[in-house]
Amino acid sequence: MIDIQDVYKTYTSGEQAVEALQGVTLHVAKGEIFGVVGPSGAGKSTLIRCVNLLERPTLGSIRVNGQELTALTPAELRLARQRIGMIFQHFNLLSSRTVAGNVAFPLEITGVDPVQRAERVRELLALVGLSDKANAYSAQLSGGQKQRVGIARALATQPDVLLCDEATSALDPQNTSAILELLRDLNRRLGLTILLITHEMNVVRQICDQVAVISDGKIIEQGSVVNLVARPGTLLSQAIFPPIEAPLDANGGRNVTITFVGDAAGQPVLASLVRKFDVDVNILGGSIQTIGGQRIGRLQVKLAGAQVDAALVYLRSLGLNVEMN
Numbered sequence: 001m002i003d004i005q006d007v008y009k010t011y012t013s014g015e016q017a018v019e020a021l022q023g024v025t026l027h028v029a030k031g032e033i034f035g036v037v038g039p040s041g042a043g044k045s046t047l048i049r050c051v052n053l054l055e056r057p058t059l060g061s062i063r064v065n066g067q068e069l070t071a072l073t074p075a076e077l078r079l080a081r082q083r084i085g086m087i088f089q090h091f092n093l094l095s096s097r098t099v100a101g102n103v104a105f106p107l108e109i110t111g112v113d114p115v116q117r118a119e120r121v122r123e124l125l126a127l128v129g130l131s132d133k134a135n136a137y138s139a140q141l142s143g144g145q146k147q148r149v150g151i152a153r154a155l156a157t158q159p160d161v162l163l164c165d166e167a168t169s170a171l172d173p174q175n176t177s178a179i180l181e182l183l184r185d186l187n188r189r190l191g192l193t194i195l196l197i198t199h200e201m202n203v204v205r206q207i208c209d210q211v212a213v214i215s216d217g218k219i220i221e222q223g224s225v226v227n228l229v230a231r232p233g234t235l236l237s238q239a240i241f242p243p244i245e246a247p248l249d250a251n252g253g254r255n256v257t258i259t260f261v262g263d264a265a266g267q268p269v270l271a272s273l274v275r276k277f278d279v280d281v282n283i284l285g286g287s288i289q290t291i292g293g294q295r296i297g298r299l300q301v302k303l304a305g306a307q308v309d310a311a312l313v314y315l316r317s318l319g320l321n322v323e324m325n
């Protein structure tokens, strides 16, 4: 749905040149929620703004829904942008307009007649849970409500793609969680493809299917959130699911970290290990998190006994990730 191919962006002001993007390639499949994380100045905003050509890449290709955006005329680009919604950290609402007036704005620009417009605004406000705020002004809304207006406005022209530029960074944890749930719900109900940038790992944990890390204008790691978590060695995996701080047990036996994904997180794996292999299992630490809608568990254990090697082979045969500490 979104193909970013070998994109470079250099800002020049006077003698100074900043290479904000240096050969970025990303593919976001239809219906996916894709998160890009990275430190301040890494190039996140530049990247997301290149996707709808708010910033024009210096080099490279941006295809959305099969259409090469960098090759379009200004009129064609205006049409293409109707299929690409965007929401912002500070909402960017018009303070002189009501909630309904803000949501109607893109429909006015695209020439939708007043009767259809009013109907569509009603639908959109119902979709984001703000039917009772149609006549309120943005100054009368909470941050979470303002972002709901932003989302309704972004969806007014029925886009296939929603770009989220740090959409929850100005919100408290409760509103962040509610907005992320709304985005997940819209992704599922409307088949909306979402590309978001964020510096908050909890956003990745709560809703992203795929994640990439950008650093100094380059993508340095990427993958499916669930697969990354099952490979505890990677940078992203450690950021998404921080290692358990359990003391290693030095008194004989083998210290092992086991990662359980999906159904396996609910299985009595350790009990069957003890039964089948006559090993002693000492639990040193553990936690379970819901990541990308899947339950993922991590246990740090000490295994002792004559059949430890066979027990490890058995754990791996169940599809569990097993690492020696």
Ligand SMILES: Nc1ncnc2c1ncn2[C@@H]1O[C@H](COP(=O)(O)OP(=O)(O)OP(=O)(O)O)[C@@H](O)[C@H]1O
Binding pocket: 011, 012, 013, 018, 019, 020, 038, 039, 040, 041, 042, 043, 044, 045, 046, 047, 199
């Ligand atoms: N309009 C501009 N002119 C010149 N340099 C710019 C411009 N916009 C961004 N930059 C520079 O490009 C680099 C990437 O900036 P960008 O805003 O994309 O990073 P970011 O990862 O979004 O950072 P943050 O999380 O702080 O918003 C930075 O070095 C920044 O100073």
